[in-house]
Amino acid sequence: MAETVTHHRELLAERDAHAPVAHPDHATNTGISNTKLAMWLFLASECLLFGGLITTYLLYKHPLPGSGPGPHDVFDIPFTSASSFVLLMSSLTMVLAVSAIERGDHHRLRVWLVGTALLGATFIAGQVYEFTVFYNEGLGYTTSRFSSAFYTLTGFHGVHVTVGIIMLVSLVLLSLRGRLPEHRSETVEIVGLYWHFVDVVWILIFAVVYLIP
Amino acid sequence: MALTESRPLALPSGEPTEVEFHPIGVFERPKSKRGWRSWLTTVDHKKIGIMYGAAALFFLLIAGSEALLIRAQLWSPRGTLLSADAYNQVYTMHGTTAVFLVVMPLGAAFANYLMPLQIGARDVAFPRINAFSFWCFLVGGIFLNTSWFLGGGADGGWFMYAPNNGVLYSPSHGIDFWNLGLIMTGIGSLTGAINLIVTVLNMRAPGMTLMKMPVFTWMTLVTQFLLLFAIPVLTTAQFLLLFDRLFDANFFNVAQGANPLLWQHLFWIFGHPEVYLMILPAFGLVSEMLPVFSRKPIFGYPFIVFSGVAIGFMGWGVWAHHMFVSGIGPISVTTFSLTTMFIAVPTGVKILNWTATMWGGKLRFTSPMLFSIGLILMFTLGGLSGVSHSIAPADTQQTDTYYIVAHFHYVLFGGAFFGFMGALYFYWPKVFGYMLDERIGKANFWLLLAGFNLTFAPMHVLGLQGMSRRVYTYDAGFGFEIWNKVATIGAFTIATSVLLFIVNIFLSRKRAKDLPPPGADPWDARTIEWMVPSPTPEWNFDPIPTIERVDDFWYRKYGEDENGNLVRVAETDEVVQHSDGKGVHLPSPSYWPLVTALGLPIIGYGLLYTWWLCLIGGLVVVAGLYGWAMEPPDDPDAAHGDEHGPDDETLEGAELPTREPAAVAAAVEEQEAETVG
Numbered sequence: 001m002a003e004t005v006t007h008h009r010e011l012l013a014e015r016d017a018h019a020p021v022a023h024p025d026h027a028t029n030t031g032i033s034n035t036k037l038a039m040w041l042f043l044a045s046e047c048l049l050f051g052g053l054i055t056t057y058l059l060y061k062h063p064l065p066g067s068g069p070g071p072h073d074v075f076d077i078p079f080t081s082a083s084s085f086v087l088l089m090s091s092l093t094m095v096l097a098v099s100a101i102e103r104g105d106h107h108r109l110r111v112w113l114v115g116t117a118l119l120g121a122t123f124i125a126g127q128v129y130e131f132t133v134f135y136n137e138g139l140g141y142t143t144s145r146f147s148s149a150f151y152t153l154t155g156f157h158g159v160h161v162t163v164g165i166i167m168l169v170s171l172v173l174l175s176l177r178g179r180l181p182e183h184r185s186e187t188v189e190i191v192g193l194y195w196h197f198v199d200v201v202w203i204l205i206f207a208v209v210y211l212i213p
Numbered sequence: 214m215a216l217t218e219s220r221p222l223a224l225p226s227g228e229p230t231e232v233e234f235h236p237i238g239v240f241e242r243p244k245s246k247r248g249w250r251s252w253l254t255t256v257d258h259k260k261i262g263i264m265y266g267a268a269a270l271f272f273l274l275i276a277g278s279e280a281l282l283i284r285a286q287l288w289s290p291r292g293t294l295l296s297a298d299a300y301n302q303v304y305t306m307h308g309t310t311a312v313f314l315v316v317m318p319l320g321a322a323f324a325n326y327l328m329p330l331q332i333g334a335r336d337v338a339f340p341r342i343n344a345f346s347f348w349c350f351l352v353g354g355i356f357l358n359t360s361w362f363l364g365g366g367a368d369g370g371w372f373m374y375a376p377n378n379g380v381l382y383s384p385s386h387g388i389d390f391w392n393l394g395l396i397m398t399g400i401g402s403l404t405g406a407i408n409l410i411v412t413v414l415n416m417r418a419p420g421m422t423l424m425k426m427p428v429f430t431w432m433t434l435v436t437q438f439l440l441l442f443a444i445p446v447l448t449t450a451q452f453l454l455l456f457d458r459l460f461d462a463n464f465f466n467v468a469q470g471a472n473p474l475l476w477q478h479l480f481w482i483f484g485h486p487e488v489y490l491m492i493l494p495a496f497g498l499v500s501e502m503l504p505v506f507s508r509k510p511i512f513g514y515p516f517i518v519f520s521g522v523a524i525g526f527m528g529w530g531v532w533a534h535h536m537f538v539s540g541i542g543p544i545s546v547t548t549f550s551l552t553t554m555f556i557a558v559p560t561g562v563k564i565l566n567w568t569a570t571m572w573g574g575k576l577r578f579t580s581p582m583l584f585s586i587g588l589i590l591m592f593t594l595g596g597l598s599g600v601s602h603s604i605a606p607a608d609t610q611q612t613d614t615y616y617i618v619a620h621f622h623y624v625l626f627g628g629a630f631f632g633f634m635g636a637l638y639f640y641w642p643k644v645f646g647y648m649l650d651e652r653i654g655k656a657n658f659w660l661l662l663a664g665f666n667l668t669f670a671p672m673h674v675l676g677l678q679g680m681s682r683r684v685y686t687y688d689a690g691f692g693f694e695i696w697n698k699v700a701t702i703g704a705f706t707i708a709t710s711v712l713l714f715i716v717n718i719f720l721s722r723k724r725a726k727d728l729p730p731p732g733a734d735p736w737d738a739r740t741i742e743w744m745v746p747s748p749t750p751e752w753n754f755d756p757i758p759t760i761e762r763v764d765d766f767w768y769r770k771y772g773e774d775e776n777g778n779l780v781r782v783a784e785t786d787e788v789v790q791h792s793d794g795k796g797v798h799l800p801s802p803s804y805w806p807l808v809t810a811l812g813l814p815i816i817g818y819g820l821l822y823t824w825w826l827c828l829i830g831g832l833v834v835v836a837g838l839y840g841w842a843m844e845p846p847d848d849p850d851a852a853h854g855d856e857h858g859p860d861d862e863t864l865e866g867a868e869l870p871t872r873e874p875a876a877v878a879a880a881v882e883e884q885e886a887e888t889v890g
Contacts, residue, residue, distance in 0.1 A: 028415035034338040037415060041407045045441045052449030052479055056464065064470040141460060145469045148462035152453070 262326030333418025495632025507574030584635025591627025616676025667703025
């Protein structure tokens with residue numbers, strides 16, 4: 001008995017000493033890196049944020065009679081469709097950027113990142129233009145329950161796109177300074193996750209806000 | 214153009230760039246791990262856990278004082294201590310402080326300190342984000358409480374129902390402070406949740422599968438998932454309210470056809486999971502303490518884990534039981550009545566498991582054990598009155614009376630707080646290296662138990678007699694006087710027992726100088742956090758243990774003979790770690806999480822008073838983030854030629870150039886130019 005016990009203890013000590021986890025970042029239990037998993041979790045929680053805002057919009061989409069314009073008095077669906085198309089195309093350029101860095105093509109990476117940022121900026125410019133037109137047609141932020149809900153929902157999305165553009169520009173700057181080598185391509189991929197998420201949310205918002213009568 | 218061969222514009226990649234880093238001035242990382250400055254810059258999960266605990270105890274004194282004010286006001290009919298307005302502020306801030314600044318951070322304190330230790334990790338996944346989470350919580354809490362000096366606290370109840378939360382009914386800035394302060398603590402909770410979930414899922418010691426994790430770690434995981442999904446809903450609701458109050462939006466403006474029920478739905482979709490995320494950490498802690506003091510493994514480990522997970526899921530399906538009298542309609546009421554009854558099942562499973570754990574065990578009635586048993590008893594009582602609330606017709610009578618005040622205090626004070634108190638006694642030696650006095654601890658327990666029951670048991674009676682909650686006074690002649698007096702005496706008894714705990718801390722510390730140190734394993738415990746010396750060294754484990762089964766540490770000490778009896782196979786001293794931590798490198802401290810978080814309240818004050826403060830706050834946040842990203846790299850690999858990573862193993866046979874320390878450092882610098890977290 002005593003012998004086996006001693007043996008057991010030695011085994012335990014040996015086992016601990018050779019545990020391949022001195023640096024937890026080298027291998028994770030799930031095989032997904034910490035940063036990528038964190039981004040997935042963050043996006044999961046963002047679903048609830050937009051869920052709350054979309055629900056609020058659905059509840060308030062019709063203003064009380066006589067309290068300013070309603071959704072289909074102001075919406076210019078062809079215009080918004082065009083800017084939605086621009087935003088969706090930016091997901092394509094984002095994919096191309098990720099693929100470029102995985103191939104080690106740093107020139108193309110920067111081209112596609114700048115392209116994605118420009119497409120995003122075009123979308124934001126479209127939103128600013130749209131808001132200005134709506135305002136001139138008498139739809140201020142405080143006009144009705146519909147106007148508050150509409151501007152808050154689309155505004156939150158716009159802020160998210162803007163943050164995404166800042167991240168894309170930071171990536172370009174990092175790449176220009178040589179701080180974005182292939183083995184860190186995951187950074188681009190993670191920003192891509194965020195960017196695709198913002199696009200997917202826009203598909204929902206576009207459908208719910210503009211298309212459903 | 215051949216992409217892979219000639220890349221004229223491509224910068225050197227793959228192979229390390231020889232970039233020398235010359236940190237200047239503020240960009241230099243703080244190095245000191247001692248002194249008060251180290252607490253401001255720490256990224257060590259243990260120090261952050263201690264700070265969460267200290268801040269929570271500080272806010273406990275505030276919330277407790279507010280509770281005593283309430284009870285003093287209700288001592289006699291037509292009390293005149295507080296005006297109606299002041300009373301509204303005091304009970305609102307009591308609830309808010311107790312929920313967001315005491316119970317939640319106590320859970321965070323234990324999660325931060327214990328969870329990485331229980332899974333055998335060096336730290337959490339993102340140490341600097343961890344510090345940032347704490348500072349967000351602290352600045353949010355302080356910001357919220359500064360409202361007392363700037364025109365009065367929030368006065369709409371911690372649930373802040375619309376339309377009472379509008380400018381019309383609450384013109385002071387109190388509710389704005391409530392909104393902004395809780396958005397700040399919310400940022401902290403959300404980043405903390407992401408951090409802790411990643412840590413549990415990704416950083417477990419070898420061999421520790423999910424079903425070998427300690428129960429507390431499991432409950433932390435469930436809790437953090439609840440936070441992850443609940444906090445954004447509250448934040449949404451708070452933004453809507455904030456825009457209503459500051460920018461005249463119409464979300465809760467009934468004149469514009471707004472629906473006040475929107476607030477209730479959003480609030481309780483957050484608020485009910487919130488209840489479970491307050492109680493689950495305490496459940497986890499009790500599941501750690503009971504087996505130790507019963508000298509038996511936890512009964513039905515998979516059941517206790519899965520009932521926790523089930524509570525987590527089902528917590529989302531019961532929010533409308535807070536709204537039975539708000540006119541949501543008979544179908545909703547029936548549905549939520551049923552789901553609420555069902556959620557009693559997994560909770561009952563846990564009670565059964567704890568009882569069965571004690572059954573036939575060699576019980577030791579230490580202070581942690583007493584508090585654990587107290588939790589089981591008090592929580593069971595609270596659970597029973599909870600079932601009576603799930604019956605909609607009964608709830609219609611009980612809601613908004615003191616009966617429900619009694620119910621949720623039995624659940625959250627008798628449940629969560631008893632668990633945390635027990636765990637404070639249990640883990641104190643591990644954290645601070647000295648034991649809390651057992652005799653004072655027992656006195657503390659009995660006083661708390663007596664005071665608690667004196668305070669809240671009579672409230673059941675008061676509620677059934679029809680005394681309304683949230684009303685600043687009552688008239689004589691309804692039979693309320695006697696029970697209110699009992700409750701007030703009870704509240705002051707609770708205060709005495711909390712003071713006794715604080716006395717215990719200082720007295721035991723003084724006495725401990727003459728006593729032998731408690732050692733790594735003072736309770737003969739089961740889980741691996743007891744394998745490291747007390748107080749826990751900064752590097753946690755060296756080496757990281759390999760886990761074979763649940764309660765791995767216990768089975769390193771004890772085995773079974775042929776008859777299945779418990780026999781000691783090793784002395785505790787042989788299985789605990791004796792390491793000086795040489796060769797273990799940890800992330801350096803950093804100023805930036807604190808700087809970034811300090812920008813938030815400045816933005817908050819700016820929104821309420823003057824816009825240029827917003828600008829300054831925004832600049833502080835941006836500067837903080839910039840400093841954070843540009844901080845000189847600091848990588849554990851840099852200083853020691855680490856040769857046991859998986860990469861090195863594959864390279865072992867090959868002829869490797871000797872790795873000069875400088876080259877290694879440069880390589881690492883390049884790789885980890887922006888250390889995450």
